[in-house]
Amino acid sequence: MEDEVLSLHDRLMNWLLTPLFLLWLFSTVAGYVATLNYASQPYDRALLERAQSLAAQMKLGSGRERLDVTPTLPAGGAPGEQDRMYYSVSNEEGRMLVGNADLARPISYRGGKTGPLFSNTEHGGEKTRMVSLVYPGPPGSPSFQLHMSETTHQRQASIRGIFANIVIPQLLLIVIAVGAVWYALKQGLEPLERLRQDVTLRHRDDLSRLDETQAPAEVRPLINAVNDLLERLKQVMLAQQRFVADAAHQLRTPFAGLKTQTELALRETEPERKQYALQQILTSAKRGNHLVNQLLALARNEPGGQGAETFAPLDLNRLAQECTVNWVPMALEKGMDLGFEGISQVAPLRGDAASLTEMLGNLIDNAIRYTQAGGQVTVSVDYEHGGAVLRVVDNGPGIAPPHRERVFERFYRVLGSGQSGSGIGLAIVAEVAKRHGATITLNAGPHDKGTLVTIRFPHHGT
Incomplete structure (x- = not known):
């Protein structure tokens, strides 16, 4: 089953909206990361301040620590959404000395880092945020570690709120952009729709040109090409x-x-x-x-009968000689001298051998038919100015100047010739010459007697 071909409207919608959707997706991810980062900073500062307040109550690092003091832990969060606070004080080996939860870790986990160390942890199945501080004692006194963590309900709610304020307006903008793109495409493609209706409602015999004045500039070359096709048709x-x-x-x-x-x-x-x-x-x-x-x-x-695909390289000199030989019996029956004058070199030409044979046959037939018994007909081929030249000359009665242009019309015959014919022989000659891009001239023969037909073909390389 062949793939369904999308319409131009659908293609444009895909090309315009897909990058827009990807941009919105990237913006959403980037916004979430930025929101998570910036929303966590104030909560981390508050957590650090609480830990430092607790360390001050217990006088950690002073050498006169009061580990038996029950510290006052600040309530975290708003009513109904309070975060629980956990803390522990441990020695350098990570053994908890006091606290309401075992958060102790050996001091080696810090990797030599100084200052507050924040980390994401879990406690009691809930996600928590913890800060760790080190308080070295006086010389000869042990060092203490303070670990304080809080659940993240409040900060997660804050992040969701901020993120919603970012994503929802962006989503609304995307919806508005989709509507605007759809409407713009509909209006932009309206001339094509009118053109389609014009073609659909046309009578089957109506081959008049399509109106390209109302079409977009990008479509006019296509309409011009269609108009050229209609003209040829x-x-x-x-x-x-x-x-x-x-x-x-x-x-x-x-x-x-x-x-x-x-x-x-x-x-x-x-x-x-x-x-x-x-x-x-x-x-x-x-x-x-x-x-x-x-x-x-x-x-x-005729135009449209056969195309240039039947053309092939050929030698006009050889083709004319072979065609002339075929008409010798008819000339002998009438007691006429039919001769051929060629050239020693090749007369290259690109054309249709069958059509050229028909053309030359009609010229020889007319010359023999309308020339008196005992007359002469000569076929000659020459090569002039880069193009082949074919000539057929006879010493018959000739054609008067007023008739020379009209004899190439269909069914036109000169009255008083005394010969029967179809009247389309020279019309065939004209059509074959036109198809090959050649020019025809008809003049009187030598000494103003008879008829001389000259056909000049274009340069064989063009």
């Missing part, structure tokens, strides 16, 4: 619609004629007339097949 759909319309228009007439000729052949009883009708059906079928192939070739080379 629109071109593909228009090309598809145009192809369907052209195919329906061009195929209607030949198939209608084929149907009529078939009906006539079925009604004929004489073998010769039936044979003639069948021959006409065969001719119409060949024309229809040629037209279908031309339409498919045009569709393949």
